[in-house]
Amino acid sequence: MQNERWLCLFIVEVQGSTCKVRWLRVVYTEFEEFTRDAEFLVTQEEGESFDYVEGFVFSNSDDPINGWPSVPLDPDHEFNPAYIPQTASSVLYCLEVALHYRNSDRPSTVDTAVSRLLERLGFIQRLKFQLNVSYVEFLLRVKQVEEHAKANGNWDSPHPWLNIFISKSSIVDFDRTVFRKMLKDGVGGPMLIYPLLRSKWDSRTSVVLPEGEIFYIVALLRFVPKGPTVEKLVAQNHEIIKWCNKEGLDFKLYLPHYQSKEDWKRHFGNQWTRFVERKTSFDPMAILAPGQNFFKRTHTIKP
Structure with a gap:
């Protein structure tokens, strides 16, 4: 190494x-x-x-x-x-x-x-x-931004980020409502958006992508002071996701944190069965990644 x-x-x-x-x-x-x-x-x-x-x-x-x-x-x-x-x-x-x-x-x-x-x-x-x-x-361009943020104290502030994959078929609707209305004044940091190609991703992994060859990554990279503003922006993230679900957009959260098994099943869609089979084969005692709370751990790790 x-x-x-x-x-x-x-x-x-x-x-x-x-x-x-x-x-x-x-x-x-x-x-x-x-x-x-x-x-x-x-x-x-x-x-x-x-x-x-x-x-x-x-x-x-x-x-x-x-x-x-x-x-x-x-x-x-x-x-x-x-x-x-x-x-x-x-x-x-x-x-x-x-x-x-x-x-x-x-x-x-x-x-x-x-x-x-x-x-x-x-x-x-x-x-x-x-x-x-x-x-x-x-x-090193991002590293320089990081050093600047550390120097002025912003790096240690909360980061209520939101990262989404959105299909090409849904991205115009997302722009019309989310960017132009909900976020028209910005988020206190970069609002990244650019296309990715499904064919560049390894289909053998468990990552879940929207339909179609072209989809977009949207990353709202906020840096905010501690306090009520954090809760407000977290609520705004939930509002954006709620709107995407309501309007039927083809999207997937990147690095999601769902609270229920049903949410995870909806996230994986037709790949859910494959994911469960892999978990059963390679982590039968559910030792890895227990924070998602949908695979019951069958083994206690002693300190």
Whole structure:
């Protein structure tokens, strides 16, 4: 294990010393255009798209955490709201992409490759932000956010997060009600949304996914002070899930915590029998993961 760890570190260091990343964020007003472009990029063959594709929703406001200021990649970049069409709704959408290239590549070669990939996308042309960073800097971008959050005390605050997989067939309805109405002012942190491909997942695992080849991950990554606000936002998470169930959306909670066996059976759907058979075969005494409370433990572990 130690040798594998050192090998991974060596690979990252070598890769980081020879590679750089063109990191971009582009802005959309229309959800349908945003999802069309994101789906186009993730369904292209290797080498015909960006090396990294994600996205997020942000409030159409000047709020420093939830609004326009959260989009630029560099303090020197300016988000000019004058470029936002008057027809824009309460929220906007950002597609975040990256292209890996070698230090030896000419800048013009990288510019050409990026332009070729962007020319088929329908974002607001004047709301494009890009930055060249080292491969290692790009890998550590979330770590830097974590360190900043620890420095200002936010990292230790409660995280009433909500993570959902939503099918392509249901994502427009989710946007119309949840993003544009329930969460139009933001959540005090990132609201991630981007498409995933079912064919990239190993069907032998017990993870449960929505129907169809394309589905979306929605992650509401809140950071809030301790107090009544936490309970309020947890209640809002439940309200969102309740609405999804009421409207019949095709969705699955990621890392769910249900309270009843019936809830778990509904979650697994037609994979429930397979899951029970695996549990019986590989954990017959229900020693593993007892917190879900639907497999009765038959063996007491002595300290």
